[in-house]
Amino acid sequence: MDGIAQIKFPVEQEELVCPGHTACPGCGAVLAMKYVLKGLGPRTMAVIPPACAGVISGGFPFMALKIPVLRIPFESTAITASGIRAALDAMGKKDIHVLAWAGDGATFDIGLQALSGAAERNDDIIYVCYDNEGYMNTGIQRSSATPEGAWTTTTPAPYVKDTPKKDIVRIMAAHKIPYIATASIGYPADLIKKVNKAKEKKGTRFILVFSPCPTGWRYSSEMTIRIARLAVQTDLFPLYEIEDGENYTLNPRRSAKPVRDYFKLQGRFRNLKEDNLKRFEEMLRKERDYLNRMAG
Amino acid sequence: MDGIAQIKFPVEQEELVCPGHTACPGCGAVLAMKYVLKGLGPRTMAVIPPACAGVISGGFPFMALKIPVLRIPFESTAITASGIRAALDAMGKKDIHVLAWAGDGATFDIGLQALSGAAERNDDIIYVCYDNEGYMNTGIQRSSATPEGAWTTTTPAPYVKDTPKKDIVRIMAAHKIPYIATASIGYPADLIKKVNKAKEKKGTRFILVFSPCPTGWRYSSEMTIRIARLAVQTDLFPLYEIEDGENYTLNPRRSAKPVRDYFKLQGRFRNLKEDNLKRFEEMLRKERDYLNRMAG
Amino acid sequence: MLPITAISFITTEGNETGEWRSQRPVLDQEKCNRCGLCWMYCPDNAVRPAGDVFEISYTYCKGCGICAQECPKGAILIVKEER
Amino acid sequence: MLPITAISFITTEGNETGEWRSQRPVLDQEKCNRCGLCWMYCPDNAVRPAGDVFEISYTYCKGCGICAQECPKGAILIVKEER
Amino acid sequence: MYEIRFHGRGGQGAVVASIVLASAFFKEGKFVQAFPSFGAERRGAPVLAYTRADDSEIRERFGIYAPDCLIVLDSSLTRRKGITSGLKEGHWIVINSDSRPVDYRFPGDFRVATLDANSIARKYGLGSASVPIVNTTILGAFSRATQTVSIDSVMAAVKEYAPSKPEENAKAALEAFQAVQF
Amino acid sequence: MYEIRFHGRGGQGAVVASIVLASAFFKEGKFVQAFPSFGAERRGAPVLAYTRADDSEIRERFGIYAPDCLIVLDSSLTRRKGITSGLKEGHWIVINSDSRPVDYRFPGDFRVATLDANSIARKYGLGSASVPIVNTTILGAFSRATQTVSIDSVMAAVKEYAPSKPEENAKAALEAFQAVQF
Amino acid sequence: MKKVISANQSVSYAVRAAKAQVIAAYPITPQSSIVEMLSGFCASGELNARFINVESEHSAMAACMSASVAGARTFTATSSQGLALMHEVLHYASGLRLPIVMANVNRALASPFNLKADLSDSLSQRDTGWLQFYCESGQEVFDTIIQSYRIAEQLLLPVMVNLEGFILSHTYEIVDVPEQRDVDRFLPPAPPRESLDVDNPAMFGSTTDYYINFRYKMHADMERAKVLCRESDAEFKGMFGREYGLLCPYRCEDADLILITAGTIAGSCRVVADRYRTKGLKVGVLRIRLFRPFPAELIRAALRGARKAAVIDRDFSPGCGGIFAQEIKAALQGSGSEVLVFEFIAGLGGKDVTDTDIGQIIEHTINMSKPGESAWMGLLR
Amino acid sequence: MKKVISANQSVSYAVRAAKAQVIAAYPITPQSSIVEMLSGFCASGELNARFINVESEHSAMAACMSASVAGARTFTATSSQGLALMHEVLHYASGLRLPIVMANVNRALASPFNLKADLSDSLSQRDTGWLQFYCESGQEVFDTIIQSYRIAEQLLLPVMVNLEGFILSHTYEIVDVPEQRDVDRFLPPAPPRESLDVDNPAMFGSTTDYYINFRYKMHADMERAKVLCRESDAEFKGMFGREYGLLCPYRCEDADLILITAGTIAGSCRVVADRYRTKGLKVGVLRIRLFRPFPAELIRAALRGARKAAVIDRDFSPGCGGIFAQEIKAALQGSGSEVLVFEFIAGLGGKDVTDTDIGQIIEHTINMSKPGESAWMGLLR
């Protein structure tokens, strides 16, 4: 198909996500899954906890993914991946990627301990967290990934969330695992590149994928990609890699845009106050300095 | 009592730990409790999960501590402290310290998630982990705080533990809580000083107290203090503070001793191999660099 | 005959989500430069390479509008869905 | 009469752990400089300030030997417990 | 007992409509029940909601399989097969549509009422121009067509439940009451 | 049925002794049971352990309240009140002690056997000089005094269970067998 | 004041009226709207309580537990997986004798997943030492939560109030929400109890050889609970004109056949029972409202006259059967009762239990001379 | 080969003999020595299995679950709090139809804490869809674990093997550990089953409206389980000369009074029963070995001749009573049986159940004309 040859970036064309899935129109989480599976390919087994990803993956007798999937308890994403790896090893099955696929709630909150345990044992799994900054599947409640100043149904307007987003990447870095990356559905080529890099390593690999949610973030569905990019361009979601918890590689910095541009597109930030904005800029500066210091 | 006036360091003399408790002879964990309570004083409420600390605190109808204590589930140390704080606030009770007192197993492993949750909410509690590097109460099994190369009943000789100790301090630092400190029962004055400092702050405060265990570490009981000091002197357990996750203050470095001195006193390290030692020295160097980088 | 527990084998391709659509993307092959971005960014795999062009499958397209928003050539127009 | 559930009020001071001891620390007040380290380091609070000296309570002392080990003046001797 | 089934799409507010209608009946001293057809609601995906009203206490806790009325918030849904399933013969189908009742053919003898709720909703600035929110508006048409509940009660209920623009919502319902064709 | 109660201190290996003795009986075709008195064992703190032996299957799953013999691993424990509680009159108390049987007075008519297990254990390098491990040694004395199990069986069992120095442990038991006074 | 609200909203209003002081909860379908509404109340100050956004249900219950030991009035709400995750802490809460009140929105337990009504989630907590109520309407949910606080604080045992997911939780109906001052009269601040106190230090929940004695106390108090529940129900009627009882019999006095069930199925059963009554068949309905403690005596009394009973369980203990059916049979054994108990499993995973289903159950029970295996209703082909 | 070992060691040897492939476990008193021994076997290679040092029991069961879906033979062991923490995942394991085998060392549940034997921990998992065996000797523990793998893999349901903490787990006695090749003959590698497979992708445990149908399948297979358990027990006897049955009656044929219990108490009961037999009193003992699925028919049969039964429960469901007693009574109801069932709660929190206690139970049962409230034995003053 020479038409495809013209595609500006070379990517696996096989789709492991089937159409007909039940994600909302414009869902970023589906795109994250689409890209990650393009990177990993069909010899992948996945565990998926309750989440939008669970709903999207299909209800009996239907499945939206063309790989083997196990639906697991909300607390157990990483350890169930570890269990599969242990079984494959015990049965002598090789060349299979074990993917732990979870939302931010399952990763930052209820599944953090199991994840920390897998990281401590350096179990041979690829853990991908698609981050839509809240419990979306249950109707948009706050998670510890919800940014300060955001509305959710449990941080109701006008009070909104008053604590900053948990820094899961730094937490994982503290575990000194072989590979950590942040990525965004706004930059599929970069995301897929990082997945491929993770693929080549052994041990616990962690990728945080920024995945906007039109339904939960209160924006119009066509803006999903734009918003994902803005998060990176405003430094709210910097893209970088950490190897062995110590070697930092930052993506080349994109045109720095003011954070306002990002916030104003989303209904969830309608109640953002000036001082929030100030704290944000302060916070972003600090974070940038930290990353630069680390990148050395 | 002027005799006491001569004591080289001024410390609270009231004992909130009663004699008659059932700790093993030479137990470091009891000393940690003794010092921390000297720092916090009697207007303190504590939660204690299953652990040696639980056994030591007494069995009905006896109690070894002179403060109110709640015995809690193993997973729940931090959140039960948060719950007490919430109740005190709701009932308008002030000037009471809520102490979460847990071992390394309850902190690094099964209770990590609850701790992370409290830290994310910055709940107003003082969390002290007495670290004896293993599940001692159940008979010396490995925890993720058990150092590489150590024997435990679940990392049996000659194989021993082959993964490094989880870096809980870095994990907590990633939560950017107001105060974090490492301390040791080998240096009570420093420990109590840090407790007092923590006392003055609000929000989630975390102190990791190195607490040798003659029974589990396989050494003769009179060496408890000596071993605690050696851990610091060899840089295996550096003493420092972190404020707001970013401001590091390192204790003045003590005479640097070779790690061997520390290992050779303990039966649990009998199977330590040369390459372990190498990795240790390498690791210690890295850690020192990291701390220095962070400190200034 | 049901399996022993909920084990799914059938893909979701039978579920025609185009039915959800309230607006419809229309691709102008003239303007299109075959960059594939619409294909890359479609959350529903409703844009597919067909020979040397890209086509939109209205069987699945939910009308989110991303393809139109991201098309560098403005080759995709969003129109109201008329049924 | 028992409480409604296991609520402890009585301190452990009734439990004479000195009974566990197989070796006994003996404090030589002559050598002692009152630094209080033995008091500070005793895990069983068996060293107590008494007036202007420190005394060892054999009711609780478990004979761990820490006090002797840490005494800067070598004022504490460990002897075999004879019963 | 009077039972209504709502047909809408995710985002159109069919569930809210069923609740508003229930409280309209409640204002007239009726016993009421309103419940959605349970499941993850996605924008644009077909959804169902139900309302029950009766003069005596409602003890039924099972689903509604033979409704006395259908309220269709999106005309395109009328082409889904089985949309009328269970609807009692001779009863009402109230449709948000700019076509006339006669343009609709359903398998069975039903009474059809239509009104262009979209334009009315737009007129009163309910929802966005592209996606007007018609869930309150159409209740006016229901009131007029079925005569089961007064427009005043509907308007009162609408005002009570409208998250914003209560007056506009009520006016829209009233206009629908007047504009409905059957 | 023959029931033995061990009195020791945490770290002395009373529990292991109860198991070794059970397997000694087992080697003579007896049915056996050995169990500790349950609880956190701290060095120096008094601990109890039990052994049952019988010619027929042992179905009893309750505690031992009237033992046929006491084995005391630490002479200082003999001064604890109630140490002989339940011990059947006329039965044996085997004590690790450097004093003679006659030096002991117990409330009731019991037969006392003593041996200096510490020096024997030290001699064979069992445990440390300060803390000799006497749990295997004393079983030799038990065998001789009570005549319930042969020294060969004891030695065989000792060899089997000794974590280290099986020969020395066995020899110590044998020497105890010879040295015991009663 | 009467409102058209959902049962989940009814829960939230009740907790506000009860003036809970500490709320720790975690979202889960179909409970989420409770968490959302309550966090709203706390944020706006309508309810002066601390809301803890925990990271899991295990922590939610742990927080309620410690806050309760500290003396606060606490609340949480959950469902299915969340309740299951609390399991360990549920045992603690009762063992510590804490007056915690929890709403559980009944939902099927995974695996496989199903978000709809199924009582197996709360029934599989039946051995945890919690009182358990099962409600059938939004009004009853409100009233039961208010009653529960009073009972819990008198008895020092935790109470679980159950409502079926969606079928009840998401159904809007008329609820009379009483005036705050009336609620305050019925439910004053908790009577003082042993709690954490720096001036009187005590240790709660330590290790003990008296374990069996404390279990016996719990046993005795569970017996007392039945009396207390009746008393507070009566008092409640005095103030609010509504009462429920521990069992809710409908036309049972002269019934030959009694349908026994819990929750919303009871309402539908009454509809069908009346139909059969008109056909001259003496059918009654017995709804079990209080399941823990299990009112065995009342069950025996209620069934005294009947020849047959048909138990409809929206729950299932694999390898055993319907849970209500088993405990009812245990209550009847040796009581000299001759009643034939027929067992039906229906409505698992939110399967609608229609009037037709109930009709079939009645027919089946009439036609069979004696009970056989439990019959499963509404299996899909 | 015969050895003097503890029941915990017996568990470990059995798991080694069963060639488990993935073991994930977390230490807890009194189970710890199992974890220690098994991690030793895995480290030394004596057992070629992956041992996962999980950070909690919730993760231990989750790991067994996923490893089992991936096709491996898995094992875990736990006790009390650990088992309670697994609760949610226990439901998953059965719902996913996984042949996981677990040893549970029965211990009292907190709060308050008590480390000793109490069957309430496993019995409060009775609704989770696991088969449950209760053992009385180290030999039976070994044999039951071997049998369990076979049953689990034929049935595709998980099995829990229970042994009482300390009283059994830490008691050393003679156990005949069979030759590996004999075990291999009895227990070949697991028959193939649906599992994760990149060449045939499938999704396991997704959301479904067929929930009730899958529950029905589980119900049907639980019925089949009783047959399978008897079959494999018979086969086991053929190979190893030992069999147990689902119920273990002792001198019940002609008994007027039958003592019913589970676990180690049964042994002591036999001793006392014999004493009473010599006094001319016809006492029998019925030990319940398989509790899930509950062998109701066999219970009815076993009690047919008896006039009275005394159920001794080392467990307790607050607000209900002894759990064995309740289920036995439910099984008897409507069966025409006249047997009078007396209920006794004894040995909670490891309280020793002595021959004297059992004697009192017998006396009590003889002297009372009909059952009253459950009697609690051995309360401390």
Ligand SMILES: Cc1ncc(C[n+]2csc(CCOP(=O)(O)OP(=O)(O)O)c2C)c(N)n1
């Ligand atoms: C133990 C447990 N608690 C709560 C839930 C309910 N629940 C299911 S999905 C979900 C939110 C998931 O959030 P996240 O992981 O961020 O995924 P998202 O839905 O946002 O994609 C919750 C709270 C559950 N299934 N299990």
Ligand SMILES: Cc1ncc(C[n+]2csc(CCOP(=O)(O)OP(=O)(O)O)c2C)c(N)n1
């Ligand atoms: C849920 C649960 N799992 C396991 C246990 C058993 N347990 C009690 S204490 C303990 C180890 C505690 O280790 P740590 O926290 O390091 O304290 P330490 O005993 O070493 O002082 C374990 C595993 C438990 N009580 N609860």
Ligand code: SF4
């Ligand atoms: S709620 Fe958000 S994340 Fe979930 S499916 Fe919809 S768009 Fe995707």
Ligand code: SF4
């Ligand atoms: S085992 Fe170690 S930590 Fe525990 S009481 Fe003994 S010495 Fe202290």
Ligand code: SF4
């Ligand atoms: S994005 Fe636009 S230009 Fe690129 S392929 Fe699609 S339609 Fe053509």
Ligand code: SF4
């Ligand atoms: S509108 Fe959305 S769903 Fe439709 S083709 Fe474009 S991107 Fe795909």
Ligand code: SF4
């Ligand atoms: S440590 Fe030595 S010198 Fe100091 S007070 Fe004690 S005995 Fe005296």
Ligand code: SF4
């Ligand atoms: S020996 Fe140990 S217990 Fe005794 S006084 Fe010295 S320090 Fe204290």
Ligand SMILES: [Mg+2]
């Ligand atoms: Mg999310």
Ligand SMILES: [Mg+2]
């Ligand atoms: Mg520890």
